[in-house]
Amino acid sequence: MDRKKRLTKGDLINMFIRMNLQQASFNFERIHALGFCFNIIPAIKRLYNSPEDQKAALKRHLTFFNVTPACVGPVLGVTAAMEEAKANGAKIEESAISSIKIGMMGPFCGVGDPIFWGTLRPITAALGASIALTGSVLGPIIFFVLFNLARLAALWLGLFYGYKKGLDLVLNELKGNKLQKITEGASILGFFVMGALVSKWTVINIPVVISQITTADGSVITTTLQNIFDQLMPGLLGLGLTLLVCKLLKKRISPIMLIFMLFAVGIIGSALGILA
Amino acid sequence: MILSTLQIVLLFVVAAIAGMGSVLDSFQTHRPLIACTLVGLVLGDLTTGVILGGTLELIALGWMNIGAAQSPDSALASIISAILVIIGNQSIATGIAIALPVAAAGQVLTVVARTVTVMFQHAADKYAENCNFRAIDLCHISALIIQALRVAVPVLLISLFVSPAGVQNLLALIPAFITTGLKVASGFIVVVGYAMVINMMGAKYLLPFFFLGFVIAGFTTFNLVAFGVLGLFAAIVYVQLNPKFQINPIVATSDSNTTDRFDDELDD
Known part of the structure; x- marks a missing residue:
């Protein structure tokens, strides 16, 4: 196909910078609709000259859109490639562009949420926080640098790869199982580290005394309920509480409500001497 | 100040x-x-x-x-x-x-x-x-x-x-009893965040890895970096060995059917 109108490297860099502001106009009506339009404006300006074409392009990118912000790159890249083909005279219906966009929303939320919110951020933040607890400013710096490097790389590579591959990406590559492999791998890493955090960083202590034995040499051995739980399995109570909260969240009890409920448990429990 | x-x-x-x-x-x-x-x-x-x-x-x-x-x-x-x-x-x-x-x-x-x-x-x-x-x-x-x-x-x-x-x-x-209680509660309020992450993750059949991490953490003094590396190895080996991701289409279809059924049972 004859490609007279092409996006320049500068357009792509402009779009890359704009992607960092993806959620600026987040609203409950159309979520990222305006954000996506904002991202693709450099492409629209480059590809369409007549006001009618520009207006049509702007309007078709002001429709509902929502994706994990770090994963907008490939969607924007593919959409820009389709707009480019359309501007060069290819027979692409408006509805085709919209449905590709909507079609990519689901898979990339499915990949982005577990990878960025379920794995990458908890792990880098936990690493940073554990260093920060010693008072070292290295903690926040490590978190900021690691998370943003990964996020910016995903935006940059996603945009360029999506633009270069265009529709091929949607028609061929996503049909394969590459995305599913990455998602499953990241989920395993996320689950594994989360299990370790539940054990290591949940502090519950039940100092209720079960038995007190005075040994022959006069020293007293006190066994509390907590000692028994720790002998069974360290962190068992934290695990039980985590699974209980999972159930309650599924019953649509809000996180902030659960936090206040746990506060109440802490206050009542420590007042009665059951928790310490 | x-x-x-x-x-x-x-x-x-x-x-x-x-x-x-x-x-x-x-x-x-x-x-x-x-x-x-x-x-x-x-x-x-x-x-x-x-x-x-x-x-x-x-x-x-x-x-x-x-x-x-x-x-x-x-x-x-x-x-x-x-x-x-x-x-x-x-x-x-x-x-x-x-x-x-x-x-x-x-x-x-x-x-x-x-x-x-x-x-x-x-x-x-x-x-x-x-x-x-x-x-x-x-x-x-x-x-x-x-x-x-x-x-x-x-x-x-x-x-x-x-x-x-x-x-x-x-x-x-x-x-004072409120301040003490809040301090105690802050030890386990973290679980709300963990639960949010677990619920968000779609693939519930991968939960064994959660329990694996839990048990290893309970009996070792490994730090977070060690857990990150172990988790990464577990992920790579799982994806490599999983029949679902093999090239052979016959194996892939038959297996994905059985895992689907298995997932359905877990979801119930």
């Missing part, structure tokens, strides 16, 4: 950065680890800011916005808590007690702000009619300013009227 004009201005700027971070969810400036550190920097007590940030970060580890669902607000909570702890010379535990109610209040403000920004969406629709690119860009950026002010204005009000004696008098009104 009385705040200088420069400090009040800088706190306003830091709060605006955290407010923008909170909606963008890009650079993570709304996370306690970053926001508290910046407040510590402005108020000349970096160490307290960093430690409070680390503590609150662990509590907020799993707080996330998925789709249109809003999490408790870490931006406002981190900044107000850090200001009061540093100026009032309070303990980190008190900081937690301050942060959580503020996170709930901030969540309400977030929902209000994200409803107000519907206006900007509609304004952009109008500008699209006459191809006004610049105005559409402006609509998008103006909405971001609303989000910055959402955090910066409450913080400005607090930093104008805050005084060490005022903070101490206010916190002295809280009875």
Whole structure:
């Protein structure tokens, strides 16, 4: 196909910078609709000259859109490639562009949420926080640098790869199982580290005394309920509480409500001497 | 410690950065680890800011916005808590007690702000009619300013009227058993965040890896880096060995059927 109108490297860099502001106009009506339009404006300006074409392009990118912000790159890249083909005279219906966009929303939320919110951020933040607890400013710096490097790389590579591959990406590559492999791998890493955090960083202590034995040499051995739980399995109570909260969240009890409920448990429990 | 004009201005700027971070969810400036550190920097007590940030970060580890669902607000909570702890010379535990109610209040403000920004969406629709690119860009950026002010204005009000004696008098009104109880509760409030992460992850048949991590952590003193490496190896080996990902299509179809059925049973 004859490609007279092409996006320049500068357009792509402009779009890359704009992607960092993806959620600026987040609203409950159309979520990222305006954000996506904002991202693709450099492409629209480059590809369409007549006001009618520009207006049509702007309007078709002001429709509902929502994706994990770090994963907008490939969607924007593919959409820009389709707009480019359309501007060069290819027979692409408006509805085709919209449905590709909507079609990519689901898979990339499915990949982005577990990878960025379920794995990458908890792990880098936990690493940073554990260093920060010693008072070292290295903690926040490590978190900021690691998370943003990964996020910016995903935006940059996603945009360029999506633009270069265009529709091929949607028609061929996503049909394969590459995305599913990455998602499953990241989920395993996320689950594994989360299990370790539940054990290591949940502090519950039940100092209720079960038995007190005075040994022959006069020293007293006190066994509390907590000692028994720790002998069974360290962190068992934290695990039980985590699974209980999972159930309650599924019953649509809000996180902030659960936090206040746990506060109440802490206050009542420590007042009665059951928790310490 | 009385705040200088420069400090009040800088706190306003830091709060605006955290407010923008909170909606963008890009650079993570709304996370306690970053926001508290910046407040510590402005108020000349970096160490307290960093430690409070680390503590609150662990509590907020799993707080996330998925789709249109809003999490408790870490931006406002981190900044107000850090200001009061540093100026009032309070303990980190008190900081937690301050942060959580503020996170709930901030969540309400977030929902209000994200409803107000519907206006900007509609304004952009109008500008699209006459191809006004610049105005559409402006609509998008103006909405971001609303989000910055959402955090910066409450913080400005607090930093104008805050005084060490005022903070101490206010916190002295809280009875001791509540403060002790909050300290105890902060040990296990983290589980709400963990539960949010677990529920968000779609592939429930991978839960054995969660329990594996739990058991290994219970009986070893490995640090987080070790767990990251172990988890990565587990992920690579799982994907390599999983018949679902093999090239041979016959094996792949028959296996994906059986795992699907297995998943269905687990979901019930």
